[in-house]
Amino acid sequence: MTFRSLKLIDPLLRALDELGYDEPTPVQRQAIPAVLAGRDLMAAAQTGTGKTAGFALPLLNRLTLEGAVEPLGVRCLVLAPTRELAEQVYGSFRKYGAHVPLRFGVAYGGVPIEPQVNKLRKGLDVLVATPGRLLDLQRQGALTFAQLQTLVLDEADRMLDLGFAADLDAVFAALPAERQTLLFSATFPEAIRALAGKLLRDPVSVQASPANAAAKTVRQLVITTDKKSKPDLFLHLLRERGWSQVLVFAKTRKGVDQLVGLLQEEGIRADAIHGDKPQPARLKALARFKEQDVQVLVATDVAARGLDIAGLPLVVNHDLPTVAEDYVHRIGRTGRAGATGEAISLVAADEVELLRAIEVLIKQVLPREEVPGFEADHRVPSTGTPSKPAQAATRKPAGKPRTGGPAPMNSAAGKPAAPGAKTPAAPRPAGGFGQAPREAAKPARRIPQGTVVVAAGRGAKSAAKAAAKAVARPAKKR
Template sequence: MPFKVLGLSDPLVRGILATGYKAPTEIQSQVIPAALEGKDIIGCAQTGTGKTAAFVLPILNRLTNDHSGKSKHVRSLILTPTRELAVQIEQCINGYGRYLHMRTLAIYGGVSMPNQLTALRRGVDIVVATPGRLLDHINRRSIDLSRVEMFVLDEADRMFDMGFINDVRKIITRIPANRQTLLFSATIPQEVKTLAAGIQHNAKIIQVGQQRSPIETITQHIYPVHREQKMELLLHMLQNGGMYSVLIFSRTKHGADRISHRLEKSAIKSVAIHSGRTQGQRQRALQGFKAGKFQVMVATDIAARGIDVEGISHVINFDVPAFAEDYIHRIGRTGRATAIGDAITFVSRDEEKHLRQIEKFIGHKFKMEKCPGFVSTMPEESERAPKPAHKFFNPGKKRRPSRNRRR
């Protein structure tokens, strides 16, 4: 199905094709026609399904059809939890809308406030923002949201997990009640349903794929190990496990740098991205990883939220995430679409409580695995729970890239 069939304007379709996209994904095919009809939507889809374009394209189409070019009022607001995602969405808008002359501004913390103030004074059509910095502008009265026609809440479940939901509610009180609202979330827990009921009207629910975690194409491996042995275990796996494209998660930016430097010393091409890097540095690192210049990219949870790389063979949790939802987002970076992938987690004794939270969240117990030469720090599986149906990971067995993996 070509994009034109969805009812999008000719200049917008030209912009889409110029970015290299030929046909809409399933989530786009279902969301875009309903959004163009003005319906409120709850979209549930996993990472990597083309969700961003599903809301960006209807916004651009609506604003193009009624765009005087003179108004300084914000007409569309997109809320997203991290600045990396805000930048990514802004880039998508500018790419798809290259022939539309829309004015877009990404508003997030950690950068100069005066530059954002200048852009707002000149006037913007679309604002992509993180909740905290947008509230700063609202409190300064430097932004007027009274003319917003379309509102998008992206990653609603993540807003709850990161503690942003109260800020989100405050922001919603500043936009018109007769707006169109699109809400997207990887999962739809009860709190998201309750939120949606309060901010939408007769919303159309669109779900692509099963709402489940973890993704079926990912094989999970849990290795209990002393904290001081984690680095050696990581090196052992990278040097002997046939891993060709690896994303490693560290809980802190200092940890990410330390891991990357240690890998480089061992002749493993690696790069780290985190909030301490400039946007330019993060973009260069990401492009190098995509191009295969680096075998490994080490990232913090915040920095990784904007990562969209096809063909990641392995995700390694050097540290167990403190929140179960972060675990799902982390491992979702591999095993996309029909490709297969491995997710490996190192667990030290002090992280056991976080592992238990993840088990409770996904609804089953993990099988503890051992690597010869590395001491297990947790009870044997027979002492904990019945054995689940998990595949075993053989560090010595080389995995071939899936033929179905998208390139």
Template sequence: MSFSIFGLSDEIIRAVAERGYTNPTPIQLQAIPAVLAGGDLMAGAQTGTGKTAGFTLPILNRLSDKSIKGPSTGRPPIRALILVPTRELAAQVEESIRNYGKYLKLSSMIMIGGVSIRPQITRLKSRVDILVATPGRLLDHVQQKTLDLSHVEILVLDEADRMLDMGFIRDIKKILVLLPKQRQNLLFSATFSDEIRALAGSLLNQPAMIEVARPNATADNVTHVVHPVDRERKRDLLAHLIKQHHWSQVLVFTRTKHGANKLAEHLVASGIPSLAIHGNKSQSARTRALAEFKAGSLQVLVATDIAARGIDISELPHVVNFELPNVPEDYVHRIGRTGRAGAEGDAVSLVCVDERKLLTDIERLIKRDLSNKIIAGFEPDPRIRAEPIVNGSGGGPRRMLPGLPGRGQRRGQPAAKPRATRNLGGQAASRIPALHRSGGRGR
């Protein structure tokens, strides 16, 4: 089944084919016709399911329809607004728009914080058909009166549950007031919590409902293994595994920014090129680290859950949970970054005695027991007793109660999908992953 079934323009089909995609994913099969029909949509889907193309392709098709006339005078207005929770996700979505719309006479723009606002103000003086923005920076422009949203025809709330988790609900409500009442609304969320349903009830008008992939599913082509180890020996074990198995591209998750920094420093000292990415890093540093990691020139990227949102690498071979997440759903999101596009992947977790309950919660959530393998020379000391979860990596001085999120970390994080042929969005048809935050209000 090809993308030609949707009636998309030849220019869009050509751009999709050039990206090497041939078969629509389940979310695309349902979302593209729904968006093309012009009605509101509420979709349960996560990053990695091909969700982004599920709304960008039909939006591009609708906005390039020459039979729909816009204002005849003045600068062409912003016609589509896509709100996302993080800078990295904004960059990813806007890149997709440029890739799929390369043969169309449409212009897109990314509006995020962490960078100077002046170039954005200048850019707004020329044509912008599709605006991809984080809420905080968008409201900065509104306050400076550099932005006109009065002609928006299509609004997308991407990863709406994450935006609520990150405290963006007030910002979203402020933005909604600025938009025309008559518009198409598309809401994408990994979960349908009571808060999401309430938001949908106030935003959407008789929406079509789509939900793909079972929540909290993990990919069949990912190998899961737990290495029991003492908390003080985790860093050395990770360095040992990377060197012994010659891992060339490894995404490592820590709970906190401080822990990410300390671990990256330790790996570098062990001769392993590594960088940390989290909300305290400048946008330019984060962009550079992510680019090097995607290109394969950086061996290890150490990330917090929030900062990792937006890391979308089609054939990432290894994901390591240096510390298990406090929220079990985050395990699914983390490991959902490997094993994409039908490729094999490894999900490795270094688990100390403090994290046994977290491990149990994860196994209960995904309905499977994770295999344990003790590494010779790193056998856990049975005399060590469990302590409250350390807010940091590898035994720092500051301690927290078990299961409580550390500073800079937010509660509640959502889930992953397989396939045999290459899908647009690079995910298998029964899986679900995720994306994360940037630092401070998404600005």
């Protein structure tokens, strides 16, 4: 199937040729005919599969053929949860609509409202906005919805996660009842399905890929360590593995700033994106990262959606997300449009339940590794599999026995084993995700009274860790 066979007009086909788009993706093949026919739509697909073009192209097609916008009017409204995603969708409309006589605009908070008001005076065929700023513009009388034909909710699940429910209700109340409504997202939890039931009329349902699934082109890996060792481990991996461009996700704004500060102290080009950053600074950091003027971009989940970085090779989860679905969106920044990518998560013992929730969601047990010198003192317990308890695959450096550390864990019960009990060894996974069969603890071997036993203490391991960290962070020149 070609884009021409989808009956798009020539100006759009010319733009697609210039962008190098050869043939539609599965979600585009299913969505474009439905949107052209004026149907309501509920579409789910993995990130990086072309959802934006799936609604932008048919809407541009219809808007070009059907009338003109009036002053203060808006004919198509796209709501997005974050400023970054709003900018990305707006940019896509401009690229696809390069050869059609339509007006586009974007509106979000964190920047002056006056330029947005000025642009709306002549009316916009397409407005991409975040809910809060859209309501501000409406209350100021800067726009009207009398001409509105289509409402698009992009990543509606994220809007509810971020607390936009009341704003969305206010927006829906202001819009004409007679309209086309499109819902596009990578995940559709029950809250969104309930919302869809209220908003959509006889919708076409598109499921272009399994719900909550990670792209098969992304290699996923867990590296276990202690929480306090994560910054130094990341710095070690960055240098040891020669990462040239990496997007890192941290849980908090403070954590983002601390990691960026550490990297900059070590002479590494790093920048940050989070909610406390002014929008111009966020856009500048993203632009520098795309141009590879910045080697490491550290962000909170504000960047988990809306960052489209061509050819991004690697995503690192410095901290696991508290919402399992956000893991899918984070790693979806790499491996886009069929390209290969890698996603590495640094996981400490206190994150085991977050890891378990992620593995249940994606129906995979993620393979594990340990890096010599950064092994966890507090071991990350086995998570098993989403379907039945089992020991997760763990890869350890060959020939390096563990010494010291906490009591071995019983992988079935998640409790310390009895003194002298032997912990089942995890098998080396062969080309994928492995599971170890349960193994009963063996009785402790009796030691004759009076025997002197010499055991390795924690000092040897601590010394090894210190040596590895010294390599990761060379002394500064005075």
